[in-house]
Amino acid sequence: MDNNDPARRSPEHPNEAPLDEPESRHAAYYFFVSWLDLAVSLGITVIVGAVVIWVAIRVIQPAPPTTLTMSAGPEYSRFWFAAQKYKEILARNGVTLRVLTSSGTLENLVRLADPASHVDLGFVQSGLTSIPSVVSPDTRQVGLMSLGSVSNWPLFVFYRGPELTRLSEFKGKRLAIGREGSGTRQIVLLLLRANGVEPGSNAQMLPLVGEDAVNALLAGTVDVAFLTADSARPVLMEKMIRTPDIRLFSFTQAKAYVRSFPFLSQFEVPMGAFDLADNLPAEPTATVETTVELIARDTLHPALSDLIVEAAGEVHGGASLLHAAGEYPAPVAHDFPLSPDAVRYYKSGKSFLYRTMPFWLASLVDRLLVLVVPIVVVLIPAIRFVPPLYAWRVKSRFYRRYGELIALERSVLDDPSEQNYVEFTEKLNAIEKGLNKLQMPVAYADHFYELREHISYVRSQIAALQRGDDSRA
Template identity: 80%
Template sequence: MKKQAPVGRSSDRSGSRRAGNYFGVSWFDLAISVGLLVIVGAVLIWVAIRVIRPAPPDTLTISAGPEHSRFWLEAQQYKEILKRNGVTLNVLTSSGTLENLKRLADPTSHVDLGFVQSGLTRVSSVVSPDTHPAGLMSLGSVSNWPLFVFYRGPELTRLSEFKGKQLAIGRDGSGTHQIVLLLLRANGVEGNGDTQMLPIEGEVAVNALLDGKVDAAFLTADSARPFLMQKLIRTAGVRLFSFTQAKAYVRTFPFLRQFEVPMGAFDLANNLPPEPTATIETTMELIARNTLHPALSDLIIEAAGEVHSDASLLQDAGEFPAPFAHDFPLSPDAARYYKSGKSFVYRTMPFWLASLVDRLLVLVVPVVVVLIPALRFIPPLYAWRVKSRFYRRYGELIALERNVLDDPSEENHAEFASKLNDIETALNKLKMPLAYADSFYALREHISYVRSQIAALRRGAND
């Protein structure tokens, strides 16, 4: 025979179920309260991502140099390195650093990077001194740029002694051309009268010197290729000019540095040159627009390290890239990179993932500063939402009471009774947390009070 559950226990469970139907968390009100906070948080996060730390672009443009020139070839290496990190580098050919600078100075050219010879802005009118520092910045020097002067005839010790001669000073538009003009003019040598300045460089200039068509050739790192230097140094009657006034040039022109050609650098067997030879050099800087994304700045300098850090006849291993800036201020991001390297996320993660994490870290600021303190507003907002339902019923109750007092007709009283019943029915179906049961019973008591008051008034009127 089946056992019957005790009546009291069954009744308790039934009552509990019914209570659970009316008393509990008001999920709708809670959703509204939390939802407002979520919307505010979403707006803050959007602002943080789009304004504080936007995503780095996936395409950059660099103005390099003539096709197959040293810096055009090195720009191709940059392109391959950046490609590994999902960034496309467009390489533009140019006539040289002068055109690179002109493109960088023009925002409409959409050029982000360029190789620019230091000191060029001092001898060129391409960029106004009043405007270029505001829009451009340096990512550091990526190579040195020594000046080699080969000449025929008796030994010369000063550039002023080249007056009245035929000189190959580099092609128009090149940084070498501009710098050599500056140095010669400082020595009183102008391209007029007996002095002829020919815009030729590299092998053309070397052959002109060997054939006796020019008296001197001014060569820099891009045009002074090792086989040409060896060819010149081994030719009888051709000398390598020694800048005996090198210190004075460096003091006069701050963008210049001293450079020493080691003894035997071009021919160890024959010890050519036979003694250390002093010359001067500029540096080649990587210039960028000041809108360059910090993450890309790190990536580009890292690429420069791969391309320019090897030892050569002209530089020590690891000498470049370096935080040397002359005409433009060193980028704060570049300065930070040279000091401490890449941040932890970029050292340990792929570039695309590190970029995402770096941007997400920015969200910590609005979350900590705004969202966490804002959490304390959720309970009051939730309480207001729940109590507002009682407030609405109180408003309806007051309106009903005043309406029937103003017009105690039978018809109006019938409408009052019907609406009062509706309020009470809706109240009984209202789901709310148990913490607000006192408001629930208070409203029910007030409904009964209004009903009894109106009933007493009607009895008095009938008597």
């Protein structure tokens, strides 16, 4: 219809532009579901859920690494051979163990304390952190933990000459105290200094160990040989104890040593331990011992912790002259706290998954179970927000047009000029035309018709204002 038709003009204001109705009227396009809005609403929920699951996988319990590094000991030493057994056991479970040789447990501890060395495990003799001159006190704070003691480490002292009962009587003698960098050497030096025996001033300390120390003692080039479980092979000890004028030192002050140094404990060499037929030694002999602990970084994956402690039982669980079967590994720690995962393992063993499945499969299932928590706690409640989010997206189209309608009405009320009436008509028609082209779910048709009524109401109010009708309601 022509907007210039006189019939369309206001009889009171024949020269004023009429407030036209939109040129074409038709209802909006209806359908049952707005798939786009539903997809966006669900997409937001899925994205939030995916982020939560990713955090659960990567942060809460990441996958166990497939490669570990262990600092063991000198090549062909007792520690080195033990590390090779660990390597075989872990390989059966798909974990590669890199074994590094070292000068001894002191170097193992230094490597573990240095994150840049990338060492995950190491054998460490207890008591080393009690020697500030050797190990920095800060070493206790570097994030290390114990997986338990894997062996006792008795100290055997053989000497030449008349019977001696105190370490202080070794003043002025030549002492074979072990290689540089070994934990045994540092423990021996600590005990000797407690007895007033100082290297360089009243005693000569020689870095001899094992067979070299034994041969030196037999040859008379040293007076005392300090041996530990690694270097005191039964054949060497039997050889020395059968040699006239060589004696096995008895720690008559063993109780005092244990109380003075908490990392020490008493050990008794049984009568006849070296030869039952000849009853050598002829009487029980007291000595002291430390323990060897398996130390790891506190970032060790719980699944690998269980696997390593289990391997320790296979490697160190047998009987020997030094300990009974099943005595090690044990939940005993001195210098570093016992790992919570190790404590759990010692109490209840492996979890059900790891008892019934291969390691790689149990690890996968264990990680998948972690997803149950975020799914139950986050995703299920989040699904409840999908309907409100969907409704808000649909209604927001009406909210936006209500905002435009309010602003348009306000502009005419603030400035009821002829030009504003013309612009108002054009913009109001555009709003209604856009509304009529909306595509929306049937469930929200009431909002469509309410907005159309409000548009008509505003149109009539502004028309009345243009006519000067003060009776508009």
